[in-house]
Amino acid sequence: MTTGEPPPNPFAIGLEMARRAPPVVLVVFGASGDLTSRKLLPSLAAVARRQQLTDSFAVVGVARSELSDEDFRKLAADAVPDAGPEWERAVSGFRYVQGEYGEPATFDRLRQVLEEVDHDRGTQGNRVYYLATVPDQFATVACALGEHGLSRPRKGCFVRLVVEKPYGRDPQSAAALDRAVHTSFDEDQVYRIDHYLGKETVQNVLALRFANAIFEPVWNRRYVDHVQLTVAESIGVGHRGGFYETAGALRDIVQNHVMQVLGLTLLEPPATVDAQGIRDEKVKALRAVEVLSPDEVSTSVVRGQYDRGWVEGQEVAGYRQEEGVAPDSHTETFVAMRLAVDNWRWAGVPIYVRTGKRLPKRVTEVAMAFHRVPHLPFASSLARDLDANSIVVRVQPDEGITMCFGAKVPGPEFRVRTVSMDFSYGASFMEETPDAYERLLLDAMVGDPTLFIRADEVEQSWRIVAPILEAWEEGAAPLARYESGTWGPREANRLIESTGRRWRRP
């Protein structure tokens, strides 16, 4: 039998066969850059090691540096020492195209190389373009791919475009980037990265809510008093000061990561956990977040910048002393804010968000703080140590879920205090958690856009964030300073304490 449909694979039954990428060329723009070496190549090597790439796979790197195919292969091999025979085999077919993205000749050469790779490796015309280059080149590359006839798939093939963050620096530039991208690609070809969505524990928010009958019924205004979302980093800006000066915490963390985690926390149950179900509901949830007026920005948002101090036992410099940072910089390294959500589920439940650099520790978590019981039938002196209930989803580093509730202290008196019940991801599942980029690269090659951001989500998060940036430009919310190694400026405490609540100590 040499023609017709081959039989199904008889050996696969009973084996958990991992998802595998179809035949595909991954074209990396920014192939000589930091992200490629530090994240993309190691993640691809891990995917290869797990047998999730076929022999019909290749990377074509495109960047300005003068590299030969051999140099690029060496770069790929050196980026992942001891990656094993699968990686060696994959790397042997990697190609490199040297050129400026502004030069049409670069894309002529790219087209020629892609045809050669299809022929040599059997990649069948399938392409994933990955924009891992500087953001001001995103539009240039996307347009050039269209102009050179590289953005539309041949019949039976696929062509996708993965775009790194940041997706614009304000709503106007995000919309302009969308227009440029959409001249060459349809929206369903576009995969916008937010690596937070690739994290297992962020996805676990969905499992917690929708795989359990006991949580979803209390996940609303009747039971929840307020929500606290913390994204804290202990590091400073390091050598990325120059970049950070043009971004700040609001653009770098809030507009993307915070809004995505918030969307997953607040969304209504989707009919199915798939690309459309999840993304539709996330957009609906974000659309319900109220936009702050300039006056509200003054009262509901705190912006801060770190001074020198001590973090994790080390003395550290202030932001203005960092390399690449202006000595009179007004860039915020900390944001705390109170948001409100106008919908049936969340009306009246304040959402407190805080993020910053040089805070005491690295931690990302979402905490649901519940209402107190309507009446405590114990002497108040015996329930002094009792907090309201809370459920905390810890995203990193110590992934898990904590539930806090009151229990009787053993003894003759009816004294109650808060205890915590801890579920630690690490202690229950010993499987290695794949890096977010491994998951996302494979999803992009397989064609699952669930964990990528759709254009309307970007639009919604800018709708919330842009008015804050504009009000700041008009002078609302002066920059507050905080000592490195503290939980941010005093103003942040006032923001929450004025309503009788307080920040958790994560």
Next chain:
Amino acid sequence: MAPGVVCRWSAENVDLGEVIAQAERMRSGESRTATRAAVVNLVVVTAEPETAQRARSAVGGLGAHHPGRIIIVLADPDGPDRIDATIELQETDLPERHLWWEVIDLRVGGGAARHLSSVVEPLLVHDLPVAAWHMGEIPSASGLVATGAHVILGGDRPSDPDQSSLEATAALTRLRHVTDLEWLATEPWRRALALLFDPPSARRILPRIAGARVAGPPWRACLLGGWLTDRLGLAPGSVQLEAVSSETIVELAADDVLVRAASAPLGRVEARIDDERAVTVGGAERGTAALLAAALGRGGTDPAFVGALGAAARVER
């Protein structure tokens, strides 16, 4: 105390109630410096002291992957009526965390040894799944402990496969969720062949395969032979089995091509079609502890295993 043992309690000719109370005290009494995690109850039942000893060393490596309560029962139905017990709280040191888990060693003689479920059930940690590991002889239906437990077989089999042992195993698969460690040990060869034939173009060879040769340790060779017979729809007897104690090799022959899956360096299996397409997978040198850990992660009886058993029993007949 041995390394890793946080505390130990031991008693001879003891009442089971005392063992239960002691296990609970050790589980909840120590100050909480480590996470007392538990995902499984693992019960090992054997009549052979040497097997119990081997079980003890295999479960030693398990704590990090499947912390829980491990109960090793050495049964002597013909001995005097008595129970001796030892409980050890053990610690696994992992980067940034400590996990605690318990090993309960029981020597059960006389009437209780004929009613082992009554000894084991009260010692199980509530709400956690139960796995019963029979390392040696294949248990009969009446020899099964802990209602509904996942049955794990193999690791210390006293004899080579024959029709009655294959049929007894097949009978167990109809009663319980069964995982066989020898079957899991063949997984790298099966996975390598599955990957090799994943591209549709490679699969065109399969209908032309008329015979196969499998060499390897007896249980592995037998199960791989049954699997090939079943999956390729081969006539009984068209797979030639060679029991050898060294490496496992699978060869499939069509008129003009040879497919071969054999051990490669670094604990890998390499499968290739002639000298052209090749795939390699890891896991060929997993020891009993690693296979046991893999078995505990299994969700249900593997349908390919049931097919392989059936075909192997037909060949034996």
